[in-house]
Amino acid sequence: MVTIADVARHAHVSISTVSYVLSGKRSISAETEQRVRASIRELGYRPNAGARALASSRTNVLALVMPLRSDMHVPVLMQFVTGVVTAARAHEHDVLLLTQDEGVEGLRRVAGTAMTDALIVMDIEEDDPRLEVLRRLPQPSALIGVPADPSGLACVDLDFETAGAVCVDHLAGLGHRRIGFIGAPAQVYERGTSFAWHTLAGFRGAAERHGAAAASVACTPDHTGVRRALAELRAAGPEPSGLVVHNEDALPALLDILGSDGVRIPDDLSVVAICSDQQAESLPVPITAVAIPAEEIASSAVRAVMRGLGGEPRPGVHLLRPRLRVRASSALPAAPPPARGAPTS
Amino acid sequence: MVTIADVARHAHVSISTVSYVLSGKRSISAETEQRVRASIRELGYRPNAGARALASSRTNVLALVMPLRSDMHVPVLMQFVTGVVTAARAHEHDVLLLTQDEGVEGLRRVAGTAMTDALIVMDIEEDDPRLEVLRRLPQPSALIGVPADPSGLACVDLDFETAGAVCVDHLAGLGHRRIGFIGAPAQVYERGTSFAWHTLAGFRGAAERHGAAAASVACTPDHTGVRRALAELRAAGPEPSGLVVHNEDALPALLDILGSDGVRIPDDLSVVAICSDQQAESLPVPITAVAIPAEEIASSAVRAVMRGLGGEPRPGVHLLRPRLRVRASSALPAAPPPARGAPTS
DNA sequence: ATGAAAGCGCTAACAG
């Protein structure tokens, strides 16, 4: 194994000079630097990570805690993970992957053994037991998701509340007055998953603002679940002319069922979703949707912890603005309600 | 920060005693051990990972190289990743996650800086440039997937060749004599992805053995791609009565299209797939399928590198036996061919 | 602009 001492000897300089060439923390004469770099290349030297970590208290590793069974669509989860890895690499960091099931102890372990410089935690629940641990850790951290009390923590997420509202705004703007919401499976809400509740809140608030009749149901992604959800929606009030779907996995079954029931999209029913662009565009009818900007969220979270490592912790909630992309699944309602008090044309 | 010296002082023993209590590498009197453990707990001591790595040349970390854009179904990829993390944790190891795009240099980096004790590489291509690097690395490694020349490497995978054959066997056993194969997108084959070719080879071999007419087509997972694939299949020969699908992502569109074309499954067409159980069971018709045992493969790969760390490198190819699960999508062909030379009943 | 040397916290001989 080639050590820094080998390089120093080979380049006829001291060990510290080699170290400083690598870190750039003090000026080196051009000539010396050339010689050192040549030796490094020639010998194929790579600094030992453990020794570095021990001497500098910096590992250049950040930990990412990933859910085992996700409340979100798995491909989107994957995008978060690869997004974090890619962003971390751009900051000269590697990523240590932990799973949710290690819980609080997992955080304590990697932080306490100094395996990591910082932590990023996904799939945050409203009242997550890990929050208190993160607040007390010496390492900076960032959450992907926003808990009930984000004080003292850096959080990044899509603004799901606005996302829910934007979907309603779009439908209401087209003239829809009866709007249904098809959400995640019931357990997701029971668990207090933050983004699910925020979306629902945004949906309800916007529906109220627009004076639209709104009903919402939970939904499992299989055919049976979707049928049940649609039935519940009908039972809850007047037949909706527009649907907001916050359940990416249920979309294929939903379109399948509507199709075989003879419901045409968007002629008979408009559908707006919160889902990946990929999903929105691979379905039989391209779906008007707010996408989840996973890469952006991931890189923003990495930036947050990097700032923390740089000494400017700046906790706070950073919400990304939702962007609705209009596709073929939304249009004017079949029988637009008479314009009340509108100027006659 | 609490160090081993603090613990030693607190327990009135030497540093080495604390170290040995933790490692169990020499016998300690029960009384001393109790005292040391009590001090560890009381002080909340956690050994510093960097110091450990430096002194012992063991990081207790293994690197996992994950594809960025996978040839496989993303949820299955995810299962591999979580499977590796879970198995690694069971062996007291953490997982450093790298992405494919770091290529050969990524392997050299984590291995050369001694960040990791071992490596697991996914999504291996027939002639992967990383293989030569892995063979030369001092750290043990395991591949998930089997390249053209696996010599000197530990490889784990489902036996895709047999999987392809098993699907044909099942259909042929039911009496099907015209069998189509719907595969992955064309680029997957062009790229030389090993499991795709192996499956196809198994399919072809078995069809030949059974004397069945067989045609195969590549397929993208969208509706257009599936329609095109079906058309190609028809153009290639007689209308198949059975289909083997090795493209999990295309299954929903396939069933959708067949459904709207009035093709009933399994009455008019039997469908057998190689896909996750989850997918097989969430479609409108439960699909007879060979599942990819991702967790098993992952834990087998972890076991392989752990053996390597234990000094018994044992390279070689370990193929898991495919298991076909019969569901509703396969049945006797509509018009069974007359039994030639079979005893009349 | 460069060098010498004191640690960083731990493991594992070596010595009883």
Next chain:
DNA sequence: CTGTTAGCGCTTTCAT
């Protein structure tokens, strides 16, 4: 059964 100590390879003062 336990203690002493020499490194592991690097970063970072402190000197010059």
